[in-house]
Every structure is written in C-alpha cells, then in structure tokens.
Amino acid sequence: MQLLQAGARSLLGLCLTAEHLAAFQAYYDELAAWNERFNLTTIIGQRDVQIKHFLDSLTCLLALPADSAALDQPLPDTVPITTELRTLSCLDVGTGAGFPGVPLKIVRPEIKLTLLESTAKKVTFLRHVVERLALADVEIVNARAEDLGHEARHREQYDLVLARAVARMPTLAEYCLPFCKVGGRFVAQKGSEARAELEDAGRAIELLGGRVHDVKEMHIAEIAQHRYLISVAKVRATPAQYPRRAGIPAKRPLG
Numbered sequence: 001m002q003l004l005q006a007g008a009r010s011l012l013g014l015c016l017t018a019e020h021l022a023a024f025q026a027y028y029d030e031l032a033a034w035n036e037r038f039n040l041t042t043i044i045g046q047r048d049v050q051i052k053h054f055l056d057s058l059t060c061l062l063a064l065p066a067d068s069a070a071l072d073q074p075l076p077d078t079v080p081i082t083t084e085l086r087t088l089s090c091l092d093v094g095t096g097a098g099f100p101g102v103p104l105k106i107v108r109p110e111i112k113l114t115l116l117e118s119t120a121k122k123v124t125f126l127r128h129v130v131e132r133l134a135l136a137d138v139e140i141v142n143a144r145a146e147d148l149g150h151e152a153r154h155r156e157q158y159d160l161v162l163a164r165a166v167a168r169m170p171t172l173a174e175y176c177l178p179f180c181k182v183g184g185r186f187v188a189q190k191g192s193e194a195r196a197e198l199e200d201a202g203r204a205i206e207l208l209g210g211r212v213h214d215v216k217e218m219h220i221a222e223i224a225q226h227r228y229l230i231s232v233a234k235v236r237a238t239p240a241q242y243p244r245r246a247g248i249p250a251k252r253p254l255g
Contacts, residue, residue: 118144208238
C-alpha cells in the first residue's frame with residue numbers, strides 16, 4: 001500500500017497508520033479474490049486500486065462537515081487534523097464494492113455508515129468485507145434509492161450523502177438529496193464533465209432543497225483526467241413527491 005500511503009500524504013496531508021494500511025491490504029485481497037467470481041470492478045490491479053479506488057475515495061474526507069459554519073466556507077485543501085472528531089451519519093448511495101464509503105470508514109471509524117446498493121451480489125461482498133475488516137456501525141441496505149428515499153428511517157436522516165460514478169448530476173441529485181438532513185451535505189465525485197453536469201442540474205438541485213456549496217478540483221497524478229468533488233448543501237426540506245418512482249429520475253431527469 002505504498003502508493004496509497006504516499007498519495008494520501010501528498011494530496012490530502014493525511015498520514016495513514018500501519019493499522020490503516022493493513023486494513024486496506026485486506027480489503028484489496030478480498031476484492032481481488034471475489035472479483036474473479038462476481039465481476040465487482042473492472043479496476044483490479046493493485047496499483048490501480050490503490051489510486052483509482054482507495055485514494056480517490058479518501059478525497060471525500062475533505063468534504064466531511066466539521067460544523068454548521070463549514071457550509072459557508074470552501075472545502076479545505078488538506079484533511080483537518082483534530083482530536084475531536086464529530087460522529088456523522090453517512091450514506092453511500094450506489095456504493096458498488098464499497099467506494100467511497102468503506103475507505104472513509106477505515107480512516108474515520110467514528111462515522112456511522114450506511115451502504116446502499118441495489119445489486120445482490122455486491123451486497124453479499126459488502127457484508128463479507130465489513131465482517132472481515134471488523135467495521136462497527138455499518139448498515140448495508142439492498143434497495144434502490146428511489147424506494148428507500150421515501151422510508152421515514154432514512155429520509156432526511158443523514159449528515160453526509162455520498163455518490164461516486166452512479167449517474168449524471170440531475171439524476172443523482174434526485175437520488176441523494178432526499179436522504180440529507182437540512183443542514184447536511186450531498187457530495188458527488190465526478191470526472192471531467194463535472195461542471196457541465198452541474199450546470200444541467202441547477203434547477204433539480206434547487207427544486208430538491210439544495211444549494212451548491214463548492215466545487216473542488218482534485219489533481220491525482222496517476223489519474224489522467226481531473227477529478228472533482230461537488231458539494232451541495234441541504235438548505236430546505238425536499239418536497240414529498242421526490243424521489244419519483246424507480247427508473248423515472250434516470251429516464252426523465254429534473255430540469
């Protein structure tokens with residue numbers, strides 16, 4: 001895990017411990033073994049997984065809200081060093097093989113994490129890897145975001161809602177913003193089309209109770225295209241009719 005260790009230090013100012021690195025190695029070993037049967041990811045070489053999955057996921061640490069005042073400030077350049085870590089409720093929508101949620105949980109174990117995935121075989125892997133890594137306070141839900149977003153136990157219950165490579169921003173906003181508490185934050189990891197997607201999503205974000213907080217460009221040397229963190233603040237409740245029924249947000253994006 002040397003590439004991950006060096007990348008976390010140079011990109012995020014984050015010093016990973018020996019325990020962190022051992023957990024990431026175990027995570028990689030399980031991912032590689034299970035991928036031979038379940039095709040969990042097309043990125044599987046150890047070098048690529050360290051950078052394109054693990055390090056890329058850890059960039060979301062920059063978006064963890066410290067307090068309510070943080071929504072008025074841009075995202076930081078490095079992960080803040082603090083001994084008083086706030087317990088956050090975090091939902092990872094369309095987590096797949098656990099990205100970005102599981103890497104964040106390894107480094108910030110105080111997070112109360114929910115992993116949402118609609119594909120049963122990936123849910124089976126997630127349950128295995130969470131047990132293998134002995135991660136506490138992790139809930140794994142096998143459901144679609146359009147359905148779960150109307151359940152009282154999950155609707156507007158999360159401080160932080162994350163999504164990585166799930167859908168374009170107009171659709172993704174409808175999947176994710178209904179889960180955010182007012183005062184919480186929705187963070188999307190995006191590639192080179194981030195700003196164009198965000199422009200298309202402006203009406204949807206406003207309609208769903210959000211306001212763009214910040215767009216941070218990330219320069220990861222080993223990834224050719226630039227990566228972006230789009231941070232959206234939840235400023236008012238999402239209207240009750242959203243999200244629409246399964247499949248509609250993707251077929252008819254708001255705006």
